[in-house]
Amino acid sequence: MTDESAVGETSTKDEPKSSPQPGASDSGRREGGHGGGQGPWITAIRKLRSDGAAMAALSLLLVITALCAAAPFYAERIAHTDPFRSSLEAEIVIDGRTVPVLEPSTVGLGLGVTPIGPTWDPRAYLLGADNQGRDVAARLLYGGRNSLLIASAATVLCLLLSAVVGLTSGFFGGVVDQILSRLMDVLWSFPIYLLAISLSIVLISKGFEIGPISITSGSLWLPIFIIGIVYVPYVARPIRGQVLSLKESEFVLAAIGLGVPSHRILLRDILPNVTTTLIVFIPLMMALNMLTESALSFLSIGVQPPDASWGTIIQDGQTLLYTRPMVALAPGIAIVLTVLGLNVLGDGLRDALDPRSKLRIGQG
Amino acid sequence: MTRNRRLVGGALCAGAMFGALWATPPAFAESLGRDSATPANLTQVADMQAGHRGGTMRLVARSAAGTIDPHINYTLQFWQVYQMLYDGLLGFKKAAGEEGFVVVPDLAEALPEPQNGGKTYVFKLRKGVKFWDGRDVTVADVVASYRRIFKVSGPTSGTFYNGIVGADKCLKSPADCTLEGGVIGDEAAGTITINLVSPDPEFFYKISVPHAAILPADAPATDSGTTAIPGTGPYMIESYDPNSQLKMVRNPYFKVWSEDAQPDGYVDEIDYDFGLTDEAEVTAVQNGEADWMFDQPPTDRLGEIGSKYQKQVYINTLTAWWYAPMNNNLAPFDNVKARQAVNYAIDRKALVNLFGGPVLASPVCQVLPPGFPGHVDYCPYTKNPGTKWTAPDIEKAKMLVKESGTAGQKVTVIVEDTAVARSIGVYLQSVLNELGYDAAMKAISPNIQFTYIQNTKNQVQMSVSQWYQDYPAASNFLHVLFSCDSFTPGSDSSVNISGFCNKGVETKMKKALKLGITDQVAADKLWAEIDKEVTDLAPIAPLFTPKHIDFVSQRLGNFIFNAQFYWVMSQAWVK
Numbered sequence: 044m045t046d047e048s049a050v051g052e053t054s055t056k057d058e059p060k061s062s063p064q065p066g067a068s069d070s071g072r073r074e075g076g077h078g079g080g081q082g083p084w085i086t087a088i089r090k091l092r093s094d095g096a097a098m099a100a101l102s103l104l105l106v107i108t109a110l111c112a113a114a115p116f117y118a119e120r121i122a123h124t125d126p127f128r129s130s131l132e133a134e135i136v137i138d139g140r141t142v143p144v145l146e147p148s149t150v151g152l153g154l155g156v157t158p159i160g161p162t163w164d165p166r167a168y169l170l171g172a173d174n175q176g177r178d179v180a181a182r183l184l185y186g187g188r189n190s191l192l193i194a195s196a197a198t199v200l201c202l203l204l205s206a207v208v209g210l211t212s213g214f215f216g217g218v219v220d221q222i223l224s225r226l227m228d229v230l231w232s233f234p235i236y237l238l239a240i241s242l243s244i245v246l247i248s249k250g251f252e253i254g255p256i257s258i259t260s261g262s263l264w265l266p267i268f269i270i271g272i273v274y275v276p277y278v279a280r281p282i283r284g285q286v287l288s289l290k291e292s293e294f295v296l297a298a299i300g301l302g303v304p305s306h307r308i309l310l311r312d313i314l315p316n317v318t319t320t321l322i323v324f325i326p327l328m329m330a331l332n333m334l335t336e337s338a339l340s341f342l343s344i345g346v347q348p349p350d351a352s353w354g355t356i357i358q359d360g361q362t363l364l365y366t367r368p369m370v371a372l373a374p375g376i377a378i379v380l381t382v383l384g385l386n387v388l389g390d391g392l393r394d395a396l397d398p399r400s401k402l403r404i405g406q407g
Numbered sequence: 408m409t410r411n412r413r414l415v416g417g418a419l420c421a422g423a424m425f426g427a428l429w430a431t432p433p434a435f436a437e438s439l440g441r442d443s444a445t446p447a448n449l450t451q452v453a454d455m456q457a458g459h460r461g462g463t464m465r466l467v468a469r470s471a472a473g474t475i476d477p478h479i480n481y482t483l484q485f486w487q488v489y490q491m492l493y494d495g496l497l498g499f500k501k502a503a504g505e506e507g508f509v510v511v512p513d514l515a516e517a518l519p520e521p522q523n524g525g526k527t528y529v530f531k532l533r534k535g536v537k538f539w540d541g542r543d544v545t546v547a548d549v550v551a552s553y554r555r556i557f558k559v560s561g562p563t564s565g566t567f568y569n570g571i572v573g574a575d576k577c578l579k580s581p582a583d584c585t586l587e588g589g590v591i592g593d594e595a596a597g598t599i600t601i602n603l604v605s606p607d608p609e610f611f612y613k614i615s616v617p618h619a620a621i622l623p624a625d626a627p628a629t630d631s632g633t634t635a636i637p638g639t640g641p642y643m644i645e646s647y648d649p650n651s652q653l654k655m656v657r658n659p660y661f662k663v664w665s666e667d668a669q670p671d672g673y674v675d676e677i678d679y680d681f682g683l684t685d686e687a688e689v690t691a692v693q694n695g696e697a698d699w700m701f702d703q704p705p706t707d708r709l710g711e712i713g714s715k716y717q718k719q720v721y722i723n724t725l726t727a728w729w730y731a732p733m734n735n736n737l738a739p740f741d742n743v744k745a746r747q748a749v750n751y752a753i754d755r756k757a758l759v760n761l762f763g764g765p766v767l768a769s770p771v772c773q774v775l776p777p778g779f780p781g782h783v784d785y786c787p788y789t790k791n792p793g794t795k796w797t798a799p800d801i802e803k804a805k806m807l808v809k810e811s812g813t814a815g816q817k818v819t820v821i822v823e824d825t826a827v828a829r830s831i832g833v834y835l836q837s838v839l840n841e842l843g844y845d846a847a848m849k850a851i852s853p854n855i856q857f858t859y860i861q862n863t864k865n866q867v868q869m870s871v872s873q874w875y876q877d878y879p880a881a882s883n884f885l886h887v888l889f890s891c892d893s894f895t896p897g898s899d900s901s902v903n904i905s906g907f908c909n910k911g912v913e914t915k916m917k918k919a920l921k922l923g924i925t926d927q928v929a930a931d932k933l934w935a936e937i938d939k940e941v942t943d944l945a946p947i948a949p950l951f952t953p954k955h956i957d958f959v960s961q962r963l964g965n966f967i968f969n970a971q972f973y974w975v976m977s978q979a980w981v982k
Contacts, residue, residue, distance in 0.1 A: 129837040131757030147764045152720060154713030154767065154956075155706060156760040174706070174761065174830055175837070248849065261847045343824055348833050348848045349840070362826040365686070365707035 090395040097391020100384040111187035118181040127349040130176035144176040173359045186351035194333040200271030209282025227276040242269045243344035261347040319396040326389035330382040459980035463676040467688045468701035471649035471681045476631040477617040481562045491977035493620035493638035498668045499971045507969030510611045513668040525606030530599045537660035539643035546592035549599045551624035557584040558628040567613040572602040641672040653679040672977035698960040721957040726776045727875040731948040732904035739813030746945040750788035752804035761830040768951040770796040773942045781881030781934030814843035821870040824850035858899040881934035907946035
């Protein structure tokens with residue numbers, strides 16, 4: 044038997060009263076055993092599948108992701124358009140009539156130029172054009188790719204950094220904890236959007252270069268990096284708290300007593316116990332990151348042209364709110380649906396991975 | 408001047424030289440005919456005033472324009488307001504169109520004759536004029552006001568007024584400024600003598616702008632900020648809070664001394680509210696809650712304004728241009744073929760549409776605006792080159808890029824973060840990508856963009872900017888924007904943004920400037936040649952000539968558009 048299994052055994056006996064942390068892998072395995080011999084992950088998946096709302100949210104997210112992934116196919120094969128190129132002089136045929144994509148007013152004084160509205164025909168300007176004569180539907184799909192990519196990558200970066208900070212700080216304590224905690228306090232002391240905006244403004248003009256790491260100003264890595272950093276304290280803090288609690292649990296004390304090296308205790312005993320917390324954070328952080336990315340892009344300090352994101356498309360639509368509200372509405376609706384889906388999925392995941400919740404269901 | 412919103416340059420023009428450019432849609436010919444009329448005599452004025460006098464006029468703007476100190480503020484927004492609050496020894500005529508460029512005596516009794524070979528002017532101060540606090544305007548006030556220009560380190564003290572004797576000392580030590588030997592008052596004779604270091608044909612214009620307004624001698628020698636300094640115009644400032652409102656009421660001590668320089672106002676009170684969005688400004692004017700909006704209407708409201716509210720819209724051509732400076736000292740635009748390629752590729756009709764359509768702008772492909780002295784129609788960067796732009800020539804542009812060997816290079820376009828400028832930036836980025844460059848566009852705050860693109864340290868390759876005339880002379884575009892003297896590497900104040908410095912062109916410009924003193928017609932011919940030469944060398948890409956929209960309430964009457972300061976507020980009525 045390995046040290047790990049020995050620790051696992053130790054935790055199995057005392058976990059319900061000594062460690063109230065939900066979803067810990069070892070306790071989950073044990074409790075799963077009580078529930079019919081299934082592992083904690085299978086139990087969680089089973090629970091998630093029985094959660095109608097979470098499954099609907101997951102389906103919605105899959106559909107949105109699939110649609111966004113198909114952006115090049117839609118733009119090239121169906122709409123036959125380049126969503127990153129201005130088409131100010133373009134014309135299309137609607138009902139046998141050739142009409143300009145950007146139509147100068149002919150009424151009254153002839154002031155203003157209005158882009159074409161939704162045609163509801165997927166082959167040409169389904170959702171209309173923006174003020175550059177670009178197909179809004181195609182840009183929406185391309186923008187979704189970037190928004191989802193930034194939200195996902197920033198989430199991964201944020202959770203990775205949070206896990207490292209939270210585990211190190213909580214487990215080693217002392218000076219290490221003091222330094223890391225104060226660093227987190229400094230980050231936390233800034234309003235999140237103020238910090239993100241400040242970082243963006245500074246980095247967006249010149250890019251970012253430290254040693255071998257070089258990010259150009261127009262790169263998508265810049266918003267990923269900024270968003271990933273600013274939320275670290277919000278995840279690292281609860282992780283640290285959980286680690287502090289786990290550090291005092293008997294299975295960890297037993298491992299320490301048996302002379303198991305610290306890094307092994309961290310990786311084999313503590314990390315698995317905080318994994319579920321990190322998993323629950325994934326959709327919630329993605330939602331938060333997506334909103335932050337949209338806000339930064341809306342303020343011109345996120346995704347840079349010609350790249351699009353849902354935030355930049357809303358910004359494009361801001362000057363057309365009165366005449367072509369669809370340009371801003373479409374990405375707005377996309378953000379609402381995606382964030383709603385992520386939040387509902389996050390709730391479902393939390394319920395599925397929460398052992399207390401499972402017990403309640405079991406008792407019920 | 409750089410931008411119509413932020414900076415107003417020296418006024419400085421010779422009205423007689425200037426062609427009539429203030430076009431108006433035919434639909435408004437009748438109303439403009441009425442509105443633009445200048446009162447013929449005081450009796451007529453009195454009759455008109457009796458019928459329309461009174462009421463409160465409400466103006467709205469996105470934000471205030473900073474300090475209310477007339478010796479410091481350098482914005483069109485408040486220079487418009489100062490026209491009815493302050494007076495100088497001389498002033499611009501409060502009249503419609505190009506008549507507004509004419510300099511007339513204001514607090515001085517008459518335009519003085521030049522003496523001492525054009526280096527001395529003696530002004531006779533009018534008697535009986537009072538500040539709005541009831542004190543008489545004296546010779547001492549005039550002398551103190553000229554000293555104050557330097558004491559507060561006014562933004563034009565080193566450019567407009569540095570030719571006054573003693574100005575050099577004042578510029579070095581503003582606090583101790585006396586302008587000794589430069590501005591001499593004679594209280595008994597009621598005269599002020601101004602001595603210049605050398606003759607300056609633009610001197611009258613320079614002392615007609617608000618930076619040379621006459622203020623009480625005890626005005627603080629520092630920026631007065633939000634505290635109003637008494638003036639002499641028909642209105643006075645009752646309160647000013649840059650976050651909410653500038654409130655102006657009638658100056659109880661005002662009496663008309665010159666209809667041309669300072670006519671009486673019609674309304675009793677003017678409330679200028681700040682903090683509205685462009686959209687809210689339009690809605691306020693539509694609903695009659697406001698009488699005029701300072702900012703240009705947002706593009707998505709233009710159609711509505713132009714169709715449903717056309718009788719409340721005034722459109723006037725400006726002698727200005729939007730252009731894209733290209734850095735002549737940085738790759739890829741250190742290659743003339745690359746610059747010419749951009750000029751050939753730009754679809755100026757498309758840019759006009761981005762600005763609001765053909766009614767609001769016209770394509771241009773040369774430096775001097777249409778109708779400007781020295782302008783001769785010339786357009787090499789179009790399909791079928793000739794005198795007018797017709798269509799982009801992408802094939803030729805691509806060929807030039809190929810010949811220049813610059814394809815594939817990275818180019819960044821820096822624009823202001825405003826809706827129109829961003830659209831233009833995105834379009835230019837698209838054009839550059841089509842030409843084979845790897846283009847990026849950055850929109851930065853309008854507060855810093857203009858200085859940012861001027862400083863060579865920022866390595867700006869391409870940008871979008873605007874230039875509005877200070878005075879109708881070809882030199883105000885060509886010499887200011889393209890002379891070697893205007894290029895100061897490493898400075899935020901290097902208005903030759905493209906860093907263009909061509910010896911041949913420079914020599915011709917110097918020659919034209921000299922020639923202008925004796926033979927303006929010959930000089931303008933030379934400027935036309937220079938315009939052609941600069942256009943061929945393509946240091947910039949000309950984009951379009953803009954027009955100005957004023958959107959007013961239904962009740963507002965007697966709208967007068969002055970070429971120098973745009974709408975003459977005091978002459979509008981709301982009753």
